[in-house]
Amino acid sequence: MAESPQDQIHVNPNLDELVHGISETAQQAQALREQRDVNSVVHQMLIVGLAISVALMLFGLALDLFFHRVPPTVVPNLGDVLSRMAELRPSGFLAAGLLVLIITPVLRVVGSIFAFLYERDYLYVGITTLVLVIVLVSMMLGKS
């Protein structure tokens, strides 16, 4: 960078323009701040989802080591994951970790629907819901 703006003081000759400029910037900052509040919820969802999934995976691997087993090479059916976890079988925790990881971005879409509802932007409530429906239909079609 050639010049650093911090070192200079710019005096604007037109006071109205200056005041108007400040209030516009303040409004923008306010809008950005509100957007960030919604974003921070989404932000926390991603972090929490990632943390839970990594914890489940590490716990599953630890169980594998504890029981001196070779890690499983096949995932259990979706319906069997919880019962395997209840039996403390490593495969249950490993699969749960994978599934939490996979579900996290989908939950973020759900979160966005609520964010748009909060902003009363019904067009994007509709668009985001359509995306969610396509995702869910794809996941079900994938079973075959």
Next chain:
Amino acid sequence: MFTLVEIFLIGISAGMLGAMLGIGGGVILIPLLTGLVGLPIKTAIGASIVSVIATSSAAGAVYVGRGLTHTRLSMTLEIATTLGALAGGITAALIHPNLLAGIFGAVLIYVAFSLRGIKKDTEHVELTGFLDTSYLDPLTGAPVKYGVRNFPLGMAASFVAGNISGLLGIGGGVIKVPIMSLVMGLPMRAAIATSNFMIGITAATSALIYYQHGYVDPSIAIPTALGVLLGAQIGSRLGSRVQSHRLKQIFQGLLLVFAAQMLYRALTGAS
């Protein structure tokens, strides 16, 4: 037999390289897992797609905090992308592995050459009256305002990106980022963040399809995903200290080697 630790190390290197180059780890992971470890291509894709989700969520948390992601644009484009991924995911499960390797080889060649055109500076953005938005530049703190151009072309490209992502288990950012920045007029930072958000959703869709077909092997996918997560953290910290021009050249060479390997695989049929 490769151990968990060795696969974890492969994950770390792919994650590091991916983060330093600003691309997902998928295009590196799949050739390493098939070529070095000798896994079937569909198992490699299953591991890659899981790692792509992990990277997207980790990076997404950072981008969202900075307000860089254009959520409205990503949701609109995502309609086309998820439809493309659905078609790709179903095709991938049915298609012959050799054909899959051939398509992957062709995409690697495309990626190697598309990397040349990406520059992070010298961009011109402006409001267009369509999906206008703004963010605060992380370096200067000044608001950057921009709008979206060439929307229909963007929708079409998003379908193709989703299709390739579902088919090959890579994120598809290598297609989305250039389209968003060069064709749709997004600033590079916003293009990367927006593409990253979309990649997570698309990859999640195809990942569950792969899971239900039994192509997600926990003994491979889990050490890979954990490795990529750790590697990406290291890579994004190292990124600024490495000469990116040199790195890019080495990486382009590597991609062409991978492409040759995949095409050889497609022709000789070593699945």
